[in-house]
Amino acid sequence: MDLKEIMNQGVQAIKDADNLERLEEVRISFLSKKGHLSLAMRQMKDLSNEEKPAFGKAVNETKEAIESVLKDRFQELKDIALNESMKKNAIDITLPGTSLKPGLQNPLILMVREMEAFFQEMGYKVVEGDELELDLYNFEKANIPKDHPAREMQDTFFIDEHNLLRTHTTAIQTRTLEEYAPQIPIKVVCPGKVYRRDDDDATHSHQFMQLEGLVVGHNITLADLKGTLSLFAKRMFGEDRVIRFRPSYFQFTEPSVEIDVTCHICNGKGCNVCKQTGWIEILGGGMVHPKVLQDAGYDDETLTGFAFGVGIERIAMLKYGIEDIRMFYTNDMRFIDQFKRFD
Ligand SMILES: [Zn+2]
Numbered sequence: 001m002d003l004k005e006i007m008n009q010g011v012q013a014i015k016d017a018d019n020l021e022r023l024e025e026v027r028i029s030f031l032s033k034k035g036h037l038s039l040a041m042r043q044m045k046d047l048s049n050e051e052k053p054a055f056g057k058a059v060n061e062t063k064e065a066i067e068s069v070l071k072d073r074f075q076e077l078k079d080i081a082l083n084e085s086m087k088k089n090a091i092d093i094t095l096p097g098t099s100l101k102p103g104l105q106n107p108l109i110l111m112v113r114e115m116e117a118f119f120q121e122m123g124y125k126v127v128e129g130d131e132l133e134l135d136l137y138n139f140e141k142a143n144i145p146k147d148h149p150a151r152e153m154q155d156t157f158f159i160d161e162h163n164l165l166r167t168h169t170t171a172i173q174t175r176t177l178e179e180y181a182p183q184i185p186i187k188v189v190c191p192g193k194v195y196r197r198d199d200d201d202a203t204h205s206h207q208f209m210q211l212e213g214l215v216v217g218h219n220i221t222l223a224d225l226k227g228t229l230s231l232f233a234k235r236m237f238g239e240d241r242v243i244r245f246r247p248s249y250f251q252f253t254e255p256s257v258e259i260d261v262t263c264h265i266c267n268g269k270g271c272n273v274c275k276q277t278g279w280i281e282i283l284g285g286g287m288v289h290p291k292v293l294q295d296a297g298y299d300d301e302t303l304t305g306f307a308f309g310v311g312i313e314r315i316a317m318l319k320y321g322i323e324d325i326r327m328f329y330t331n332d333m334r335f336i337d338q339f340k341r342f343d
Contacts, residue, residue: 010066107339119189129172141174143251155197165195169212181297185217209312216305225306237264253286
């Protein structure tokens with residue numbers, strides 16, 4: 001090929017190259033050491049000395065012309081490739097985004113708040129305490145001395161001889177009594193987590209929540225306790241609910257009572273939830289044991305008090321028809337989502 005043919009064919013091949021790979025092949029075939037231009041240069045040796053400079057110049061001009069066209073075409077093809085890649089990997093900013101799932105309150109927290117709100121409206125103060133507690137406040141000051149059989153009923157997680165995970169929120173009450181004594185009145189509710197060595201199943205958990213209440217003052221009677229818990233039962237389970245006391249026994253109180261409420265499912269007629277009795281046990285309580293008052297530094301001759309305790313999971317399970325206590329702790333969003341309406 002003479003230089004003119006190289007020029008014409010080279011420019012045509014560059015224009016025909018429709019992608020960067022093809023263009024590189026064209027560059028190699030025309031401009032590399034074994035390309036058409038290098039081959040043309042070999043004709044130099046057959047020329048006379050007079051002809052050589054003009055031929056050399058013509059080869060260079062052809063080379064520069066082809067390089068220039070090649071450079072332009074390279075840029076063109078690069079832009080096309082970039083555009084195609086952008087189109088292929090395009091993000092459609094008009095598509096709706098994936099919304100983040102906001103966190104929700106665990107139903108137990110909502111239950112505690114509902115209970116706290118009720119008692120706060122009645123003038124109670126909310127007091128909290130530590131989950132790691134001394135034997136002294138969890139047992140001894142609650143009238144459960146060492147080696148007392150009542151301790152066996154509360155299988156305890158002991159840390160060492162004196163420290164334990166509290167088995168009931170009564171520990172907050174004994175601390176409150178000691179802190180307040182000899183002042184009156186005391187009117188507090190104490191919510192919190194408690195721990196007992198128990199095998200977990202649908203109705204038992206080694207960790208659960210209680211809310212206990214304590215009132216100390218002049219002329220506090222069982223009738224005050226009944227009036228208070230009657231209102232509480234109505235707030236939790238509806239205006240038509242009625243409560244009843246049954247005699248019971250607790251170390252912290254004397255006399256002690258179990259408190260039943262009429263079944264909110266069958267309205268007292270009898271169903272599976274109330275085991276056909278029409279009544280559901282929801283609370284325990286009684287008059288604060290004189291020894292507990294004495295130990296804390298109160299005059300048990302002139303002062304009395306009532307105390308009560310309720311399992312928060314139990315109330316929530318009854319109120320919302322939850323059949324497995326473990327649902328509260330496994331953070332299954334399908335479960336927790338159902339309580340959105342209380343936000
Ligand atoms: Zn019932």
